[in-house]
Amino acid sequence: MATEDDTIFHDIESQESKDPSPPLVSDKGPIYHSHPTMLELSGHPILTDFGDMRLVEPMSTDWAMPDISRAPEVLLKLPWTDPVDIWSVGVMTLELLEGKNLFDPVDRENHQYVLPLALAQYIGYLGPPSLEMAKRSPLFSQYFDDQVRAQSADLLTDEWLMKPNDIMGLAFPSQEEPEPVS
Known part of the structure; x- marks a missing residue:
């Protein structure tokens, strides 16, 4: 998008020279994180891939997209195609x-x-991904189980929640007033 005042770019450049973003090194070259900014933007947005276009024939499972806008199917290491671009536009x-x-x-x-x-x-x-989607992920057994998310009725009798307060320790500190220190 356009900006009315380009001095913000000089500020970003100065900030980056004082506190450089360490690159994440990948087999395709360094990837730099950028510092957050609050730009005054105007005009119409222009979408670009910054040279990171990927072919998706056949469906890709590459670890793609910027960290902050990675689509769920990419995150779960599932095959993905062009709908990930719609996710990116939304984010x-x-x-x-x-x-x-x-x-x-x-x-x-x-x-x-x-x-x-x-x-x-x-x-x-x-909320959690659908159980069907989660089960297709090679990460399923590492991060999910067959239930994915418990229902509220299931939690009423959950073993952890049923433990007495003294066993819970610091997880549920006593509501009593502390003894005064003399």
């Missing part, structure tokens, strides 16, 4: 409207993508 549109990313599955301290965090964020916002 990007929300980002432009809200001024922030919906997903942020990156360990900022170690500068790396965290798949379990990504799965948790997706499930937190969208």
Whole structure:
């Protein structure tokens, strides 16, 4: 999209030179994370793939797309085709409207993508994938089981929730007032 004032790009360049984004090195070259910005945008959006176009014939299972906008089928390492582009447009549109990313599955301290965090964020916002979709994923047994999500009635008698307060320890601290210290 166009911007009325391009000084923000100089600010980004300055910030990047002071605190460079460490690249994630892949077999296709370095991938750089960018710093969040709040641009004043105008005009019509122009979509681009920044040279990362992929052929999907036959259906691909490549680990593709930026960390913050990876489609569920890519995340689950399932075969994907061009509908992942619709997902990207939706995530990007929300980002432009809200001024922030919906997903942020990156360990900022170690500068790396965290798949379990990504799965948790997706499930937190969208609910679990269908059991059928999850079972097709090579990650199924690592992150899911045949139930995927318990129903509320199932949780009423869950073993963990039925433990007495003293066994739970810090998970459920006592509501009593602490003894005064003299």
